[in-house]
Structures are given as structure tokens and as C-alpha cells.
Amino acid sequence: MFDLKGKRIAVVGGSSGIGEGTAKACAEAGAHVVIASRSEGKLKAAASRIGHGVETATIDIRDDASVENYFAAAGRFDHVVMSAAEVRIAPVKTLTVAEAQTAMNSKFWGSYRVARAAQIADNGSLTLVSGAAAVRAAKGRSLQTAINAAVEALTKGLALEFAPVRVNTVSPGVVETPIWSGLDEARIAQIKEMAKRTAVGRVGQPEEIAQQIIACMTNRFMTGSIIYLDGGYLL
Numbered sequence: 001m002f003d004l005k006g007k008r009i010a011v012v013g014g015s016s017g018i019g020e021g022t023a024k025a026c027a028e029a030g031a032h033v034v035i036a037s038r039s040e041g042k043l044k045a046a047a048s049r050i051g052h053g054v055e056t057a058t059i060d061i062r063d064d065a066s067v068e069n070y071f072a073a074a075g076r077f078d079h080v081v082m083s084a085a086e087v088r089i090a091p092v093k094t095l096t097v098a099e100a101q102t103a104m105n106s107k108f109w110g111s112y113r114v115a116r117a118a119q120i121a122d123n124g125s126l127t128l129v130s131g132a133a134a135v136r137a138a139k140g141r142s143l144q145t146a147i148n149a150a151v152e153a154l155t156k157g158l159a160l161e162f163a164p165v166r167v168n169t170v171s172p173g174v175v176e177t178p179i180w181s182g183l184d185e186a187r188i189a190q191i192k193e194m195a196k197r198t199a200v201g202r203v204g205q206p207e208e209i210a211q212q213i214i215a216c217m218t219n220r221f222m223t224g225s226i227i228y229l230d231g232g233y234l235l
């Protein structure tokens with residue numbers, strides 16, 4: 001559907017879930033893809049699932065030097081996708097401030113670090129990933145609302161600062177990925193039940209988010225956009 005032949009693309013968080021789905025779709029569309037995350041084991045496993053000669057890079061988005069050194073050595077990319085994050089979902093009163101800051105440091109400051117360090121070609125793009133919590137608050141998710149809203153606000157400023165590089169954010173609803181691996185059966189059943197009440201009546205799949213991320217890369221008129229991709233969860 002999209003031609004990315006010969007394009008050089010980095011997917012930070014490409015060892016799992018939405019990032020892996022995006023890396024796979026880019027590789028299948030002819031791009032040279034690098035997937036980056038912390039775990040060498042997860043990267044190798046994802047690279048072998050994806051195939052197409054995808055390369056791997058070990059970086060930690062919480063660490064300034066790790067992100068800066070990688071992108072300085074890696075050179076210029078046509079497109080960069082940032083879907084890496086590790087966040088805690090819990091009510092404000094049950095998390096320490098340090099735990100909340102750790103989550104913000106991963107997803108928001110991680111996005112900021114990648115945006116700051118990545119070298120992107122003038123006709124290229126940066127795509128960030130937020131989450132529907134940014135605009136639909138829920139009890140026990142105040143921190144998620146704040147982190148994702150911060151990523152979305154950053155997108156708009158970066159689109160102006162980085163032009164002609166285009167900067168967009170895809171905001172997913174509930175998507176079935178390994179992010180669920182820490183949840184018990186009862187919680188997963190509850191999530192699936194909630195998804196049944198959305199307009200599409202089901203949870204999303206990583207390849208559905210990947211399709212939109214690739215549209216952000218390839219649509220030359222799209223910048224500063226926040227795309228809500230949630231099967232109607234926000235309605």
C-alpha cells in the first residue's frame with residue numbers, strides 16, 4: 001500500500017507491540033529498518049520475527065547519553081518513530097512522586113530525547129505515540145492523562161521547530177500488545193469487555209496502528225497532527 005523502498009527508518013520501541021508492528025510494515029514496504037530498545041534478547045527475537053534484514057540497536061530512552069550517542073553515530077534517517085515507553089498506571093495517591101517521575105521520564109522525556117537527538121532528512125518525519133488517556137481522563141489514570149497530553153503538546157511545537165521535517169503523533173486507544181503481559185486474566189477480560197462497548201466493538205491490533213504511523217511518514221501535507229486511532233473509544 002505504501003512505498004518506502006530504500007528509506008532508512010528507526011523505530012524506537014521496535015522490539016514489541018506497536019513498534020514491532022510498525023517496523024514489520026516498514027520492512028515489508030521496502031525500507032531499511034533499525035529497531036531500538038533496551039533488551040538485546042527482545043530485539044533479536046523481534047528481528048527474527050520481522051525478517052527482511054532488520055537491524056537492532058540497544059538504547060535506553062531514560063538515559064541522555066544512550067540516546068544521544070546512538071543517534072550521533074547512526075547518522076541520518078528518513079523517518080523516526082518513537083513508541084517506546086514503560087509507564088505505571090495507578091491512582092496518584094498510591095504512587096510516590098519519584099515513581100510518577102520515572103514514568104514521565106520514560107515516555108515524555110524519552111520522546112523529547114529521541115526528538116532532540118535524531119538526525120532526520122529534510123523531507124522526512126518524526127512520529128510519536130501518545131494514548132487516548134490524553135483527552136479522556138479516567139479515575140486512576142491522571143498520570144497517563146498528563147504524560148500523553150504532554151507528548152501531544154510537544155508534537156505541535158516540534159512541528160514548527162523542526163520544519164521541513166514533519167512531526168506527528170498517533171494516539172491509540174486499547175491495543176492488544178505485550179504491554180498487557182503484567183496484567184492478570186480478570187483485568188484483561190475487563191479491558192476486552194470495555195472495548196466491546198466502543199464503536200468497532202473490539203480492541204485494536206498493532207498493525208492497525210502501524211498503518212497510520214506509515215501514513216504520517218508518507219503524507220507530505222501532514223504535520224503537527226494528533227491522530228486519534230481508537231475504534232471510537234473517545235466517542
Ligand SMILES: NC(=O)c1ccc[n+]([C@@H]2O[C@H](COP(=O)([O-])OP(=O)(O)OC[C@H]3O[C@@H](n4cnc5c(N)ncnc54)[C@H](OP(=O)(O)O)[C@@H]3O)[C@@H](O)[C@H]2O)c1
Pocket residue numbers: 012013014015016017018019036037038039040042043059060061062083084085086087106107129130131132171172173174175176177178179180
Ligand atoms: N497497547 C495499548 O493499549 C496502548 C494504548 C495507548 C497508548 N499506548 C502507547 O503505545 C506505545 C507502545 O506501546 P505498546 O503497547 O507497543 O507497548 P510494548 O509492547 O510494551 O512495547 C514497549 C516498547 O518500549 C520499549 N521500551 C520500554 N522502555 C524502554 C526504555 N527505557 N528504553 C528503550 N526502549 C524501551 C520496549 O522494549 P525493551 O523492554 O526491550 O526496552 C518495547 O519495545 C507506548 O507509548 C504506550 O503507552 C499503548
